[in-house]
Amino acid sequence: MTIAVVGLGKAGLPLAAVIAEAGFDIVGIDVDNTRCQQINTGKNPIPEEPLLDELIKKYGGKKLIATSLYQDAKYCDFFIVIVPLFLNENHKPDFKLLENAFRNIGKILKKGDCVVLETTVPPLTTELRIRKWLEEESQLSLGDFYLAHSPERIMTGYSISRLREFPKIIGGVNSESGTKAYAVYSKIIPNLTLVSSARVAEFVKVIEGCYRFTNISLSNELFKIAEEFNIDFMEARTHANHKYCDIHLPSVGSGGHCIPVYPWFLINEMEERGKRKDVTLLRSSYDINEDMPEFWAHKIIQESKKTQKPFKSITICVTGITFRKGVKSLMNSKNLDLVKLLMKKGLKVTVSDELYSPEEIEQLGLTFGKPEESDMVFNPFTLDIQIQDIMEKK
Amino acid sequence: MTIAVVGLGKAGLPLAAVIAEAGFDIVGIDVDNTRCQQINTGKNPIPEEPLLDELIKKYGGKKLIATSLYQDAKYCDFFIVIVPLFLNENHKPDFKLLENAFRNIGKILKKGDCVVLETTVPPLTTELRIRKWLEEESQLSLGDFYLAHSPERIMTGYSISRLREFPKIIGGVNSESGTKAYAVYSKIIPNLTLVSSARVAEFVKVIEGCYRFTNISLSNELFKIAEEFNIDFMEARTHANHKYCDIHLPSVGSGGHCIPVYPWFLINEMEERGKRKDVTLLRSSYDINEDMPEFWAHKIIQESKKTQKPFKSITICVTGITFRKGVKSLMNSKNLDLVKLLMKKGLKVTVSDELYSPEEIEQLGLTFGKPEESDMVFNPFTLDIQIQDIMEKK
Numbered sequence: 001m002t003i004a005v006v007g008l009g010k011a012g013l014p015l016a017a018v019i020a021e022a023g024f025d026i027v028g029i030d031v032d033n034t035r036c037q038q039i040n041t042g043k044n045p046i047p048e049e050p051l052l053d054e055l056i057k058k059y060g061g062k063k064l065i066a067t068s069l070y071q072d073a074k075y076c077d078f079f080i081v082i083v084p085l086f087l088n089e090n091h092k093p094d095f096k097l098l099e100n101a102f103r104n105i106g107k108i109l110k111k112g113d114c115v116v117l118e119t120t121v122p123p124l125t126t127e128l129r130i131r132k133w134l135e136e137e138s139q140l141s142l143g144d145f146y147l148a149h150s151p152e153r154i155m156t157g158y159s160i161s162r163l164r165e166f167p168k169i170i171g172g173v174n175s176e177s178g179t180k181a182y183a184v185y186s187k188i189i190p191n192l193t194l195v196s197s198a199r200v201a202e203f204v205k206v207i208e209g210c211y212r213f214t215n216i217s218l219s220n221e222l223f224k225i226a227e228e229f230n231i232d233f234m235e236a237r238t239h240a241n242h243k244y245c246d247i248h249l250p251s252v253g254s255g256g257h258c259i260p261v262y263p264w265f266l267i268n269e270m271e272e273r274g275k276r277k278d279v280t281l282l283r284s285s286y287d288i289n290e291d292m293p294e295f296w297a298h299k300i301i302q303e304s305k306k307t308q309k310p311f312k313s314i315t316i317c318v319t320g321i322t323f324r325k326g327v328k329s330l331m332n333s334k335n336l337d338l339v340k341l342l343m344k345k346g347l348k349v350t351v352s353d354e355l356y357s358p359e360e361i362e363q364l365g366l367t368f369g370k371p372e373e374s375d376m377v378f379n380p381f382t383l384d385i386q387i388q389d390i391m392e393k394k
Numbered sequence: 395m396t397i398a399v400v401g402l403g404k405a406g407l408p409l410a411a412v413i414a415e416a417g418f419d420i421v422g423i424d425v426d427n428t429r430c431q432q433i434n435t436g437k438n439p440i441p442e443e444p445l446l447d448e449l450i451k452k453y454g455g456k457k458l459i460a461t462s463l464y465q466d467a468k469y470c471d472f473f474i475v476i477v478p479l480f481l482n483e484n485h486k487p488d489f490k491l492l493e494n495a496f497r498n499i500g501k502i503l504k505k506g507d508c509v510v511l512e513t514t515v516p517p518l519t520t521e522l523r524i525r526k527w528l529e530e531e532s533q534l535s536l537g538d539f540y541l542a543h544s545p546e547r548i549m550t551g552y553s554i555s556r557l558r559e560f561p562k563i564i565g566g567v568n569s570e571s572g573t574k575a576y577a578v579y580s581k582i583i584p585n586l587t588l589v590s591s592a593r594v595a596e597f598v599k600v601i602e603g604c605y606r607f608t609n610i611s612l613s614n615e616l617f618k619i620a621e622e623f624n625i626d627f628m629e630a631r632t633h634a635n636h637k638y639c640d641i642h643l644p645s646v647g648s649g650g651h652c653i654p655v656y657p658w659f660l661i662n663e664m665e666e667r668g669k670r671k672d673v674t675l676l677r678s679s680y681d682i683n684e685d686m687p688e689f690w691a692h693k694i695i696q697e698s699k700k701t702q703k704p705f706k707s708i709t710i711c712v713t714g715i716t717f718r719k720g721v722k723s724l725m726n727s728k729n730l731d732l733v734k735l736l737m738k739k740g741l742k743v744t745v746s747d748e749l750y751s752p753e754e755i756e757q758l759g760l761t762f763g764k765p766e767e768s769d770m771v772f773n774p775f776t777l778d779i780q781i782q783d784i785m786e787k788k
Contacts (some may be wrong), residue, residue, distance in 0.1 A: 078568050121625045169633050195633055196626065203625050207616050209635045211641050214612050215605075217675055222601050224672045225660050229517045231597050232590065238601045239563050241588055246640055266619050273622060281615045282610075284678040 001184070002027060004073035006101045007083035008035060008066060010046055011152045014159035015082060015118065017055035020063040022188045027073040028066040030293035036066035042378075048327055051160040070104040078184055079105050080309040082118035082152060084257060091264040093122060095343030097131060104128050106137025114146040114180050116170070117198075120205045121149075126198040127173040148172040148181035149198040156327045167191045171201035185393055209262030210282060215248040216259070217285035223250035227299075252380045253292035253334030254321025260289060260332050292337040297345055299385070300378055304347065306387045307375045315348040317374035321356065321366070324356065325381040328355040330364075339366060350374060395578070396421060398467035398496045401477035401513075401701035402429060402460060404440055405546045408553035409512065411449035414457040416582045422460040422468040437672070444719055447552040464498040468523055472578055473499050476512035476546060478651060483660040487516060489523060496524050500531025508540040508574050510564070511592075513597045514652065520592040521567040542566040543592040544574035545599030550721045561585045563596035581761060591618035603656030604676060609642040610653070611679035617644035621693070646774045647686035647728030649717025654683060654726050687732040691739055693779070694710075694772055696743070700781045701769045709742040711768035715750065719775040722749040724758075729774040733760060744768060 001024060005016040008030035016028045023038040030036055038045050038063035044053045060066070073079070083097045089246060099117060115134060117126050126149040131142055138145065150170035154162045168189045172178025182194040195201050219237070226233035237247050254260050270279045304314050323333035330336050342349045350369020351361050360370035371377040377386040399410040402424035410422045424430055432439045432456035438447045454460070467473070477491045490531035492513060499509060509528060511520050520543040526579050532539065541694060542585020542768055544564035548556045562583045566572025576588040613631070620627035631641050648654050659674040664673045698708050717727035724730050736743045745755050764773040771780040 065601060080688065167633070167636055193633060196629060199623060200625055200630050200633075201632045203620060203623065204633045207630060207641060208639050210616065211609075211612065211634070211639050214608070214675075218605065218608050221675045222604065222660075222671065224669075225664060226597060226665060227594060228664065228672070229597065231517065231594055235590060236594050236597045236601060239561070239587060239594075239598045240605070242561055245602050247601060247607050266616075270619060270622065275618075275622060278615065278618045280620070280678045281612055281675070281682060284674045288675060 001078055003078045003080065003184075004029060004076035004105075006030075006070075006073075006079065006081045006105065008032075008039065008050070009082070009084065009158070010156050011118065011154050012080075012082035013039070013044075013046060013056075014049060014052055014154060014163060015080065015152070016064055017052055017059060018160065018163045019080075019188050020059035021055060022206070024063070024188070025282065026059075026064045027076055028064055029068065029070060029073060030066060031068060033068045034128075035069055039064065046156075048157050049099040049159055055160070070108055071380075073105075074108040076108075077110065077113050079109075079113065079115045080118055081105070081115070085119050085121060085261075087261055089263055092268055093265065095125075098125075098130070099133055102133040103137045106134045109134060109140060111140060114148070114177070114184065116147075116181050116185070117149045118152045120151050120262060120265075121164075121202055122269055123199050123206065124269075126202060131173060132255045138290065142173065143176070146177040146180045147198070147203040148177045149186060150181070151201055152339065153205070154327075156324075163189065165191060167193065169193050169195045169201050171195040171198045173198045174319045177184035179216045180272060188250045206265050209259050211268065212248070213254060213259050213263050213289070214281060214285045215246070216251060217288040219248040219250045220253070220295075221288055222247065222388055224295060250383065251292070251334070252296050252338050252383075253289045255332040255334050256327070256329065260286075261350045267277075270332055289334070293334050293341050294384075296338055297341045299341065300376070301345065301347070303385045309375060312346055313348070314375040314376065315350060315369070315374040316342065316371050316378060317350045317352060317371045318378050318380060319335045319352050319371055320344070320380045321351055321353050321361075321364075326355075338378075338380065395419075395472055396470045397472045397474065397578075398423060398470035398499075400424075400464075400475045400499065402426075402433065403478065404442075404550050405475070405512065405553070406474075406476035407433070407440060407445055407450075408443060408548060408557060409474065409546065410458055411446055411453060412554065413474075413582050414453035415449060418457070418582070420453075420458045421470055422458055423462065423464060423467060423499045424460060424518050425462060425551060425720055427462045430462055431447065433458065433460040440550075442551050443553055449554070464502060466497075468502040470502075471504065471507050473507065473509045474512055475499070475504075475509070477515050479655075480485070480651065481655055481658055482671045486662060487659065489519075492519075492524070493527055496527040496651045497531045500528045503532035503534060503539055505534060506539045508542070508571070508578065510541075510575050510579070511543045514545050514603070514656060514659075515595050515596055516663055517600065520596060525567060536567065538579075539571070540566065540571035540574045540778075541592070542571045543595040544575070544579060544586075544686045545595055547599070550718075552582050557583065559585060561587065563587050563589045563595050563598055565589040565592045567592045600656045600659050600784075603653050604660065606642070607648060607653050607657050607683070608675060608679045610645060610648045611682040613642040613644045614647070614689075617639065618689060644777065645686070645728070646690050646777075647683045649726040649728050650721070650723065651725045654680075669755060683728070687728050687735050690732050690772075690774075690777075691735045694736065694770070695741070696741065697781065698734070698770060703769060706740055707742060708768040708770065709763070709768040710736060710772060711744045711746060711763050711765045712736070712772050712774060713746050713765055714774045715745055715747050715755075715758075720749075732774065733773075 004027045006029045042060040044056040044058040223233045321336045351366045361368040398421045399424045413585040436451040436454040438450040617627045661673045715730045745760045
C-alpha cells in the first residue's frame with residue numbers, strides 16, 4: 001500500500017516520516033517545491049523538530065518522495081490531508097486550502113480508496129463539505145470510497161514523540177469508513193482509538209483546544225485579580241495546583257494557529273444557529289485574550305516610572321515576539337501585538353528573539369536591540385519586567 | 395499545649411479529630427449543644443465521614459472535649475476557627491458567624507496566643523477584619539498575639555485522608571505569625587507548606603475553587619454545544635481528556651457552599667474596585683451555572699414527548715436532590731432547583747434520594763416516588779434520562 005500525505009508542513013511532515021518508519025511507501029504532496037526538493041535530498045526543513053532530522057535523512061527521496069503534483073499520487077490508495085485551515089478577519093474558517101486539496105484528490109480517487117483528514121476542523125466538516133468535494137470531483141459515492149477524520153495532536157517540537165506515544169483517535173463518516181481507516185492507521189499509530197463517528201473525532205479535538213484556551217484566559221483573569229490584591233500570582237498558582245487543580249500559566253495571551261482558533265469553530269456554528277448565549281464562556285475567554293497586550297502595556301508603562309526618566313526617552317527591550325517560546329511563528333502572536341502597542345504608546349521599543357536575526361527583526365519593521373542596552377527588559381515568556389540601571393553598567 | 399477548635403461541623407470536626415490523633419488536647423466549641431454531647435459520648439455526628447467513627451470513639455470526651463462555651467477554652471493558647479461563611483441574597487459574604495467566633499476568642503485571648511482561620515474567605519479578610527475583631531476585644535495588638543490563615547481543603551466523605559495526605563498551606567498576617575502557626579500545624583498536618591502571607595493563603599484556596607467552578611461551567615457549555623451537533627458529549631470528553639486536558643464532568647450545575655460561592659469573593663471585591671471587566675469569565679461561569687436547571691428542564695420536556703402521553707399526565711422521578719452525590723445537603727442544590735422548575739412547568743414530579751427518607755422528602759414540600767412507578771426517570775448525577783414503559787412492567 002502506498003500512502004499519499006497532502007501537506008508537508010509542521011504537522012504533515014512528522015506524520016509522513018512516522019508513516020515511512022512504519023514501513024509504508026509515501027508520496028508527500030506540498031505546494032512548496034523547494035521544500036519538496038529539500039526533503040528528497042534528506043534534509044529536514046523544520047529545525048524545531050530535532051527528532052525529524054534522522055527520519056528525513058533515512059527516508060527522504062526513498063520511501064518518502066515529496067512532490068508538488070497530485071498526479072504523482074494517482075497510484076496511491078490511501079490519502080491523508082493535513083493542510084492548514086485559517087480564519088479570515090471575521091473569525092470564519094477559510095476552507096480554500098482544504099477544498100483545493102480534496103478536489104485534487106477527488107480527481108485521482110479510485111474505487112476502494114480511503115481518505116483521512118488530519119486538519120482540525122469545525123464539527124460536520126468531514127461529512128458535509130469534504131464528502132461533497134470528493135464526490136463531485138471523483139464521480140464516486142461514499143461507499144465506493146471511504147472517508148474518516150483523525151485530528152492531528154502534534155505539538156511543534158514534540159511531534160514525533162506525540163505520534164509515537166500520545167493517544168490519537170479516528171472516526172469515519174460511516175461505520176465502514178471508520179473500520180477501514182482504523183485498520184491502516186493502527187499500523188502507524190500505536191495509541192489509536194476508533195470513535196463512533198468523524199464528527200465526534202472533530203469535536204474531541206476542538207474541545208481540547210477550547211479547554212486550553214479557556215484555562216489560559218482564566219489564568220490571565222486570575223492574574224489580573226492577584227495584581228489588584230498585590231499578591232504574587234505565581235506563588236499562589238504553585239500552591240493552588242495539585243491532582244485536581246491545573247491553573248494554567250498566565251501570559252500575554254494565547255497565539256498560534258490552534259488554541260485561539262478552535263473556539264471560533266464552535267462560536268460560529270452556534271451563532272449561526274441563533275445560540276449565541278450558549279457560547280458565552282468561549283466569547284469571554286476570547287475577550288480576555290484580546291485584552292492581554294493592553295493589560296501588559298499598561299503594567300509595563302506603570303513600571304517604567306521606576307526608571308525616573310522622561311517617558312519618551314525610556315527604552316524597553318522585549319525579548320520575544322513569537323507566539324510561543326521555541327516556535328518560529330508570529331501567527332496570532334500577542335507578544336508581537338504587545339511590541340506594536342508599546343511603540344504606539346510612545347515607548348522606544350527594541351526587540352530581541354533567539355529565533356530571529358537582527359536583520360529579520362528589522363524586516364518586520366521593528367528595531368533590533370540588546371536587553372543590556374535598554375532601561376527596561378520585558379520577557380513575555382516569563383512575564384518578568386526588569387528595570388536596569390544602565391549608568392551603573394557603563 | 396491545648397488547642398481550641400471553634401466549629402465542629404463537616405470541616406471542623408475531622409480537623410479536631412486529626413489534631414487529637416496528633417497528640418494534642420482539644421477543646422472543641424460548637425453552638426450545637428446536642429452535637430457536643432454526642433461527640434463527648436464518642437459518637438460521630440457526620441455519617442458521610444466513616445473514617446471519623448473510630449477517631450471520635452477514641453478521643454470524644456477524652457482528648458477532645460466538646461462544649462458550647464468559649465470560657466471553657468480560656469486556658470488554650472492556640473485557636474483554630476472553622477465556622478461557615480455564607481453569601482447573602484446579593485452574593486455578599488455575611489461575616490456574622492466569623493465575627494462572633496473571633497470576638498468571643500478575643501475576649502479570652504492572652505499574650506503569646508496564636509489564632510488560625512481555616513474558613514475559606516475573600517482575600518484580605520484575615521489581615522483586615524479578623525485582626526480588628528481580635529484587637530478590639532482583647533485590647534492586645536498584633537505582635538502580642540499571632541494570626542494566620544490555613545484554608546481547609548477537606549472534601550466531605552474524604553476529609554480525614556485529605557488532612558493526612560493532601561497538600562495544605564498556611565500563611566501569617568506577618569512573618570512571625572506565619573512561623574509560629576506553622577510550627578504547631580506542621581505537627582498535625584504532614585504535607586504542609588508555609589506561604590508568604592495570609593492573603594496568599596486566602597487567594598490560593600479561592601482560585602482553586604474558581605478553577606473548578608469555571609471548568610464545570612465550561613464542561614456544561616461544551617455539553618450544550620455537543621447536543622446541538624447531536625454528539626455524545628461523554629464519548630467526546632473521554633477522548634479529549636489526557637495528561638494535558640481535564641474537561642470536567644457536566645452536571646445540572648455546581649452547588650454546595652464552596653465551589654459556587656468562592657467566585658463571588660473575587661467578583662465582589664473587583665466590582666467594588668470598579669474592575670467589573672476583569673471578572674468576566676467568572677461572571678459568565680456563574681450565568682451558565684444558573685442556567686443549567688432550565689437547560690435540563692427543557693431537555694427533559696423534549697424527551698417527555700417519547701412517552702406519547704398528554705404532557706400534564708406524565709410522571710417523572712428525579713433520583714437525587716442533594717447538590718452532590720453522597721452528601722446530605724441541599725445548599726445551592728441545582729438538582730433541587732431542577733425538581734422545582736419541572737413542577738412549575740407542569741410535570742408530575744416525584745423524588746427519591748438515597749440520603750432522604752420518604753418523610754423527609756415530603757417535609758421539603760416534594761412528593762416521594764419510586765423510579766419504577768414513573769413514566770420517566772432522571773438521574774441528575776449521571777444525567778441519564780430514561781423513558782419507561784410502565785404498562786409493560788405491570
